[in-house]
Amino acid sequence: MLLEILQELHPDIDYTTHTTLIDDRVIDSYDIIFLVGEIADKLDVEIPADELTPENFNSYAALNALVERLGA
Amino acid sequence: MTVVLEYLENTVKATPEKNAFVGENGGLTFAELYEKSRAVGSFLHERGVYKKPVVVFMEKSADMVAAFLGVAYGGCYYVPLDAEMPTYRIRQIFEAVSPSLVIRDDASQQILATLEVPCDILSFADISTCRINDPALATLRQAAIDTDPLYVVFTSGSTGTPKGVTASHRSVIDYIEQLCPVLGVDETTVFGNQSPLYLDACLKELIPTLKYGATTHFIPKSLFMFPVKLIQYINAHGINTICWVASALGLVAALGALDKATPHTLRTIAFGSEVFAIKHLNRWRKALPQARFIHLYGPTEATGMSLYYILERDFAEHETVPIGRPFPNTGVLLLDENGDEPPSGEAGEICIRGTCLCLGYFNDPARTQAAFVQNPHAPFLDLLYKTGDLGRRGADSLYYFLSRKDHQIKHMGYRIELTEIEWVATRIPGVQLACAVFDDDASRIILYYMAEAGTEKSAVQAALKAELPRYMQPHALFPLDSLPQTTGGKIDRVTLLTRYKESKVK
Numbered sequence: 001m002l003l004e005i006l007q008e009l010h011p012d013i014d015y016t017t018h019t020t021l022i023d024d025r026v027i028d029s030y031d032i033i034f035l036v037g038e039i040a041d042k043l044d045v046e047i048p049a050d051e052l053t054p055e056n057f058n059s060y061a062a063l064n065a066l067v068e069r070l071g072a
Numbered sequence: 073m074t075v076v077l078e079y080l081e082n083t084v085k086a087t088p089e090k091n092a093f094v095g096e097n098g099g100l101t102f103a104e105l106y107e108k109s110r111a112v113g114s115f116l117h118e119r120g121v122y123k124k125p126v127v128v129f130m131e132k133s134a135d136m137v138a139a140f141l142g143v144a145y146g147g148c149y150y151v152p153l154d155a156e157m158p159t160y161r162i163r164q165i166f167e168a169v170s171p172s173l174v175i176r177d178d179a180s181q182q183i184l185a186t187l188e189v190p191c192d193i194l195s196f197a198d199i200s201t202c203r204i205n206d207p208a209l210a211t212l213r214q215a216a217i218d219t220d221p222l223y224v225v226f227t228s229g230s231t232g233t234p235k236g237v238t239a240s241h242r243s244v245i246d247y248i249e250q251l252c253p254v255l256g257v258d259e260t261t262v263f264g265n266q267s268p269l270y271l272d273a274c275l276k277e278l279i280p281t282l283k284y285g286a287t288t289h290f291i292p293k294s295l296f297m298f299p300v301k302l303i304q305y306i307n308a309h310g311i312n313t314i315c316w317v318a319s320a321l322g323l324v325a326a327l328g329a330l331d332k333a334t335p336h337t338l339r340t341i342a343f344g345s346e347v348f349a350i351k352h353l354n355r356w357r358k359a360l361p362q363a364r365f366i367h368l369y370g371p372t373e374a375t376g377m378s379l380y381y382i383l384e385r386d387f388a389e390h391e392t393v394p395i396g397r398p399f400p401n402t403g404v405l406l407l408d409e410n411g412d413e414p415p416s417g418e419a420g421e422i423c424i425r426g427t428c429l430c431l432g433y434f435n436d437p438a439r440t441q442a443a444f445v446q447n448p449h450a451p452f453l454d455l456l457y458k459t460g461d462l463g464r465r466g467a468d469s470l471y472y473f474l475s476r477k478d479h480q481i482k483h484m485g486y487r488i489e490l491t492e493i494e495w496v497a498t499r500i501p502g503v504q505l506a507c508a509v510f511d512d513d514a515s516r517i518i519l520y521y522m523a524e525a526g527t528e529k530s531a532v533q534a535a536l537k538a539e540l541p542r543y544m545q546p547h548a549l550f551p552l553d554s555l556p557q558t559t560g561g562k563i564d565r566v567t568l569l570t571r572y573k574e575s576k577v578k
Binding site for chain 2 (some may be wrong): 011022025027028029030033036048049050052053054056057
């Protein structure tokens with residue numbers, strides 16, 4: 001599900017290998033708002049503001065780990 | 073006072089060692105800024121470049137400000153470019169201004185090389201160490217008048233051709249003299265700049281910093297993604313004054329950052345360029361009850377901001393924050409379609425008059441004459457700028473923004489013509505017709521298009537991504553067999569937007 005949300009945002013990105021989404025400016029501030037909203041709506045996980053860090057959003061794996069940790 | 077450089081010259085005497093501008097890669101004191109900008113001016117003189125547009129294509133930095141001022145020292149005017157601009161736009165700007173010279177930094181070197189621009193490209197690092205020729209600079213200054221241009225900034229044009237808004241020293245001085253008392257700028261002011269340096273919006277920080285010997289920090293763009301870090305940055309640098317687009321403030325509130333951290337050093341928060349959702353505004357006011365919040369409104373063509381409103385009460389979510397009253401020495405008029413003033417409380421086009429008006433669009437008399445017109449009620453020369461915004465004056469004597477007359481939108485703080493997005497889309501091979509609509513509830517741009525059989529949506533998407541800057545990119549694309557038309561034969565935007573909003577609900 002998380003992968004689908006990300007793919008809707010940037011269909012051209014291979015999220016299984018990309019680990020520098022923030023560093024390469026693939027994801028911008030409006031994408032973050034979109035992601036936070038979609039993750040809350042579709043996965044029922046609220047991401048608090050202090051978890052919004054470059055490390056947590058740089059890759060699909062990192063974001064997935066965050067969502068699993070917060071959703072647990 | 074004739075030129076804005078006099079602000080710097082006064083301040084450098086008083087506080088030469090104070091930091092003027094600070095960015096990610098270092099900063100400049102007023103003395104350093106003074107030296108570097110006079111070196112650039114001396115270099116231009118030596119080259120024989122005078123009264124000409126000079127492109128400054130650099131990353132946001134203190135050096136870029138020195139380049140701007142250096143161009144002014146040389147008796148020329150600057151045309152700022154940024155790597156964020158799409159390539160087609162950069163090419164259009166080069167065609168429109170035919171610059172004599174480009175000042176680059178290391179970051180823009182590569183882009184310029186691929187563009188193959190037909191003029192001299194010089195590195196700021198090289199020319200800012202040129203020997204300063206004070207007698208030559210003094211001669212240039214003697215010849216300067218306050219209606220000489222200071223800059224040309226380009227803004228989205230509805231036909232796909234951008235408009236080069238040209239502003240004089242005089243209109244910038246007028247703007248800054250009126251703006252500073254409202255913002256409460258003095259030598260203790262520490263600005264946190266958000267807006268790009270290739271728009272007029274940055275004047276709010278750049279020129280007051282020179283005038284008062286204040287300090288501006290260029291906030292790293294990436295921090296706007298991580299609002300708690302952004303707040304920590306504000307506090308760490310003692311930033312007390314911010315003039316941000318409403319969407320940047322809204323983002324901090326929307327992501328819940330104000331619950332986790334408080335930007336306690338802030339005392340003045342100015343916002344504008346688009347509608348600020350009241351729920352976000354209220355979160356900010358609750359977090360900073362002592363701070364002053366100021367709503368600013370104005371078009372680039374009137375050199376920045378023209379009206380202001382200092383919030384003095386709470387607003388409920390269904391209310392509209394007024395755009396307020398004009399700055400001193402700025403005139404505002406509402407005119408209806410017949411050129412008459414509408415009855416009190418009724419809608420009219422917001423027209424602005426006064427010294428704040430810029431010099432029109434660069435090398436574009438037709439569009440200049442369409443937007444800058446004689447006041448129909450004045451029996452003498454009195455220019456009005458027609459903003460294309462509809463507004464009304466309330467019973468409280470304050471002005472309120474209502475809507476646009478055309479297809480211009482404000483998105484992420486940028487002024488965008490939807491028709492420019494369509495123009496870019498129809499240049500993509502296979503695309504026959506395109507219509508862009510803006511869902512302002514969700515702040516998303518949607519593109520509907522008609523294409524020849526076999527045109528892959530992914531190819532259209534990839535082409536748009538390559539051509540358009542980030543802030544203009546559609547969030548969703550919908551290919552259609554035909555686009556609905558109005559009875560007048562135009563593409564029916566209203567139907568498309570309604571269709572989109574309905575599909576979202578399902």
